[in-house]
Amino acid sequence: MATQLEQARKGVITPQMQQVASDEGRTPEEICQGVAAGHLVIPYNVHRSFRAVGIGAGLRTKVNANIGASGLRNLVEEEITKLEKSVQYGADSVMDLSTGAELDAIRAELISRSPVMLGTVPIYQVASEAAEGLVDAEKLFTCIERQAEQGVDFMTVHCGVTRRTVEALAGQPRLAGIVSRGGSLLANVIRRTGQENPLYEQFDRLCDIFLKHDVTFSLGDGLRPGATADATDAAQLTELLVLGELAERARQRGCQVMVEGPGHVPLDQVEANVLLQKRLCGGAPFYVLGPIVTDVTPGYDHISAAIGGAVAAAAGADFLCYVTPAEHLRLPTVDDVVEGVVATRLAAHAGDLVKRVPGAREWDDSMSRARRNLDWEAMYALAMDPWKARRLKEGSEAAGEDVCTMCGKLCAVRTDRLSLEETAKK
Amino acid sequence: MATQLEQARKGVITPQMQQVASDEGRTPEEICQGVAAGHLVIPYNVHRSFRAVGIGAGLRTKVNANIGASGLRNLVEEEITKLEKSVQYGADSVMDLSTGAELDAIRAELISRSPVMLGTVPIYQVASEAAEGLVDAEKLFTCIERQAEQGVDFMTVHCGVTRRTVEALAGQPRLAGIVSRGGSLLANVIRRTGQENPLYEQFDRLCDIFLKHDVTFSLGDGLRPGATADATDAAQLTELLVLGELAERARQRGCQVMVEGPGHVPLDQVEANVLLQKRLCGGAPFYVLGPIVTDVTPGYDHISAAIGGAVAAAAGADFLCYVTPAEHLRLPTVDDVVEGVVATRLAAHAGDLVKRVPGAREWDDSMSRARRNLDWEAMYALAMDPWKARRLKEGSEAAGEDVCTMCGKLCAVRTDRLSLEETAKK
Numbered sequence A, B: 001m002a003t004q005l006e007q008a009r010k011g012v013i014t015p016q017m018q019q020v021a022s023d024e025g026r027t028p029e030e031i032c033q034g035v036a037a038g039h040l041v042i043p044y045n046v047h048r049s050f051r052a053v054g055i056g057a058g059l060r061t062k063v064n065a066n067i068g069a070s071g072l073r074n075l076v077e078e079e080i081t082k083l084e085k086s087v088q089y090g091a092d093s094v095m096d097l098s099t100g101a102e103l104d105a106i107r108a109e110l111i112s113r114s115p116v117m118l119g120t121v122p123i124y125q126v127a128s129e130a131a132e133g134l135v136d137a138e139k140l141f142t143c144i145e146r147q148a149e150q151g152v153d154f155m156t157v158h159c160g161v162t163r164r165t166v167e168a169l170a171g172q173p174r175l176a177g178i179v180s181r182g183g184s185l186l187a188n189v190i191r192r193t194g195q196e197n198p199l200y201e202q203f204d205r206l207c208d209i210f211l212k213h214d215v216t217f218s219l220g221d222g223l224r225p226g227a228t229a230d231a232t233d234a235a236q237l238t239e240l241l242v243l244g245e246l247a248e249r250a251r252q253r254g255c256q257v258m259v260e261g262p263g264h265v266p267l268d269q270v271e272a273n274v275l276l277q278k279r280l281c282g283g284a285p286f287y288v289l290g291p292i293v294t295d296v297t298p299g300y301d302h303i304s305a306a307i308g309g310a311v312a313a314a315a316g317a318d319f320l321c322y323v324t325p326a327e328h329l330r331l332p333t334v335d336d337v338v339e340g341v342v343a344t345r346l347a348a349h350a351g352d353l354v355k356r357v358p359g360a361r362e363w364d365d366s367m368s369r370a371r372r373n374l375d376w377e378a379m380y381a382l383a384m385d386p387w388k389a390r391r392l393k394e395g396s397e398a399a400g401e402d403v404c405t406m407c408g409k410l411c412a413v414r415t416d417r418l419s420l421e422e423t424a425k426k
Helices: A004-009 A015-024 A028-037 A076-088 A103-113 A123-129 A138-151 A164-172 A181-193 A204-215 A233-251 A266-280 A301-315 A334-357 A360-370 A376-382 A387-392 A412-425 B004-009 B017-025 B027-035 B076-087 B101-115 B122-129 B137-150 B163-171 B181-193 B202-214 B234-253 B269-279 B302-314 B333-357 B362-371 B374-384 B386-396 B413-426
Strands: A062-067 A092-098 A119-120 A154-157 A216-219 A257-261 A286-289 A319-321 B060-066 B093-095 B117-120 B154-157 B216-219 B257-261 B288-289 B319-321
Touching: A004 A015, A004 A028, A004 A257, A015 A028, A028 B004, A076 A092, A076 A103, A076 A334, A076 B101, A092 A103, A103 A119, A103 A123, A103 A138, A103 B017, A103 B216, A119 B004, A119 B319, A123 A138, A123 A181, A138 A154, A138 B386, A164 A181, A204 A233, A204 A266, A216 A233, A216 A334, A233 A257, A233 A266, A233 B101, A233 B216, A257 A266, A266 A286, A266 B302, A266 B333, A286 A301, A286 B302, A301 A319, A301 A334, A301 B269, A301 B302, A319 A334, A334 A360, A334 B269, A334 B302, A360 A376, A360 A412, A360 B333, A376 A387, A412 B181, B004 B027, B017 B027, B060 B076, B060 B333, B076 B093, B076 B333, B093 B101, B101 B117, B101 B122, B101 B137, B117 B122, B117 B257, B122 B154, B122 B181, B137 B154, B137 B202, B163 B234, B163 B386, B234 B257, B234 B269, B257 B269, B269 B288, B269 B302, B288 B302, B302 B319, B302 B333, B319 B333, B374 B386
Parallel strands: A062 A092, A062 A319, A092 A119, A119 A154, A154 A216, A216 A257, A257 A286, A286 A319, B060 B093, B060 B319, B093 B117, B117 B154, B154 B216, B216 B257, B257 B288, B288 B319
Antiparallel strands: none
16 A cells, blocks of 8 residues: 555545645645645554544644553553543644553554554563663564554654764763663664664665555654753754655655654754754654753643743644653653643644644634633633633632632723723713 | 932942842842843832842843732632742742732731732722722822832832823724723723823822832733734734833833733744833833733643743743733632742743853753752752652652653663663773
8 A cells, every 4th residue: 555655746635635634724735745745744554544634834733642651650541541531632643652561452452542643662662571771673673563563653763863873972972861762772772782773774674664554754863852951962963964864765765754853952942943853854744842941840841841842833843742740750640641732732722823824813813702702601612621711710709700700890801891882882 | 218220320239239139140230230221120119128139131030929819709818828839939029919808908918928029000909999990090099109108019000001002902903902900990991081091191190109119110011912813913012102101201200110011922923022122111121921822721821821921031021920720710729829830930941041041051950960860859959849849759659769650661861871881881
C-alpha cells in the first residue's frame, strides 16, 4: 500500500485527506498539495482505522498527550483512563511511552481503544528489556517492525544522535547534559562502543519499515536542551542539521516526516527555534515538547510549557506535546493528564488566533457574545473545558444567577448594558 | 512629607530607595535616578512601614494578588488567609478589592496585617454604598482621602474614562463593551448626566491627596478590551492617550505614577501594547492585568494570563496583576489565589530571564545543576513552589529515590551521568 505522501505526489486524494480538508475548512486539493510538499503529514498506519487528523502548515495546531505506565507505576487500567480522558478533553493524539514490563500487551490494548492517532518511542521497549544499559541494534529494528505491524501511526526515532553530534556536545559543555531518554541511551552506545547510531547508519532500513506501514517519522531531538542555559547550543543545532538531511532523505523515499524540537528554551529564543527548524527541515511539521521557559517551576511546568508552546505555535509550530504538572516529579495522574491537555490546547488555540486558522477567531467571538449577554449556558458550551467552567460558577454562592461572586451587583457587563439601555430610552 | 519622587528629584536617597537597591542588585543612585525620571515607582504610603518594593524599568517584574470580599461572599477571615497565602507564595503586592459591606473595617484589618504594599480601587466602595448606580463625585473624593489616610499605597483611579473616550467607544462598536467595573460606573455617569468624569475634571484635587500621603497613582484602563476581538481599538488607545497626558501632569505635581493595561489581547498584539504604553506615558511603569490571550478558557485563565503576562514582561511590562482559575466564574478561593500567584510569578520570571534582571539566570542555573545532580532537596529548595514540588515527588512510588516514577531506571539524567563516568574510566 502506498503512503499518504506517495499518493499525494500522484495527485490522489485519499479518504484521509478528504477528512482533514473537511475538518480544517480547506479544500482536498490544498491538503493533497501540502502533503506532497512535505509541509503536512497525516499519521495513519495502514493497519488502523480512525478519524484522520492532519498536522502542519495552515492547519489547526494539534496537541499530543503522553500516557503509558513505567517500571515504578504499572497500572494498565489507569493508562486506559488517561487515554479516555485525553480524548474527552480534546487531545488530537496520544503517545504510549510505557516502560517496564508487558509492553506489547499494553500497546495492543491502547491501540485497540484509541480513537486518535497513536505514537511510540520504540527504543524505550528495547531499553526496558535490555539486561545491560546497551541497546542492541537488531533488537531495536525488530521492535520497530513489530510496533509498525501493530498499528503505530508515528514513531519518535532519535536518528540525529550521531558520533558527530555527540562530539559537538562534548565540545561545548552543558549545564544539564542529555535529558532525552532515547538520546541518552544512544549517546551511551556511541561513547562506549565507538559505533555509529544504528538508526542513523541504517536509516534506509528504517525507511523501508516506515514506508511499508506508512508510519510517520517523528525525528527525535535526542540532544534537546534540558536547561534554559543550554538552549540553542552547538549540539542542538548540529543535531537539527542532521535531522534536516534525514527529513529530506525520508521524504524522497516516500515517507511522511515531522521533526521534534526542544525542550527548555528562554522565551526570546522560541521564535528563532521555530524559524531554524522550518528553514533547515524543508518546512516539515514541527512537533515541540513545551518548550518550557524557565527551569524553576516543577509542579507548574504545564503553565511554563503553555507559555513556550503558545509562542511557538504563533511562530509556526504545528504540534504541541503536552506537559503536565507532574513534569520533572512523577508519572502524571489522571488529573495531571486533564490539566496538561487543556493547558496545551489553550496554548495551541492562542497560537491559532495569531496564525488565522479558520474558526479560531469565530470561537473567541462566540464566547465574547455569550459573555456580553450573560448567557451562562452558552459560556459553558463554548468553554474549552465546559465541565470545570460550570463546576466553578454553579458551585459558588451565585449558582443560577446572572452575575458571579467576583463582582456581584457591580458586574461591569451588567452595569454597561443597563447604562446603555437607560441612555437609549432618553 | 515629601513623596519618593520629590525626594529623588532633589537627589535624596530615601531608606526605601536603599532597600530597593539592595534587593535588586542595583546602586541606590540608579534607583534614585529611576524614580526621579518616573521610570520607577516605590508605592509607600507615608503612614505605613513595611519592606519597600520598587516597580519599573530594570527591576524584577512584580506580581500583585487581588483579594477582597464581595457582596455575594463576605468572609473576612477567608480574605485574611488569602493575604497570608499570597505573601507566602511570593506576591509583591495585594489589592483589597472588597465590595459589599463594612469596607473600612476590612481594609483597616488587611492593611494592619499586610507585610507588602497594598492597593485599592476606591470607586468600588462608593458604588457599593450608593443606593442608585450613580457615583457621587464628592463622596468619591471623600472616600479616596479616607483611604489615603488609612495607609493605602497605590490606588486605581479611572481618570481616562472621559466624555471624549466614551464617544470613541460609541464610534467603533465592540463585542464586549466595557468590562472594567470602574470604567462601567464612570461611563454610566457620563452617559446619564452628560457631566465629565470628576476624576478627570478635578485631577489636581486628586493629585493634592496623593501628594500629601504619597499614594502612587495607578491610572486605570477603564476601557480595556474584554474580548480579544476588541483589543487595541480606538477607545482603548484614546484612553491611553489621556492617561499619558495625566501621567505627565501627576509627575509634574510630584506624584508617583504607574499606568494600567489590558485585558484580553491576542498574543501578536501584546508587545505592541507594551510599546505604546511606554511611548505614550513617558516610560511610566506598566501594570498589566493578564493579558489573557484567548476568550474561551474560563477555569484556566491563569494559564492564559501567564502566556500574555510572560510576553508582556519580556517586552518591558513591570508589574503583573494575577489572574486566577476563578476569573470570569467566581470570587477566587484560597487555592485559586495560590495557583494564581505562582502562575503569575512564573510569567514574571520568564520575562525576567529575557530582560536580564540580576539573579534570574542564576536561579535557573542553580536548579539545572541540582537536576543534573539528582539532588532533590536542592530542587525543592529552589522550586518556586517548594511545597508542591515535594508533595508530588514524595507522594509517589519513588519517594526517597534518586529517580522519579516518570522514567524510573530509564532516567536520562542518570543514564547520561553513568555513561560519562563509564567512558571516563576507559
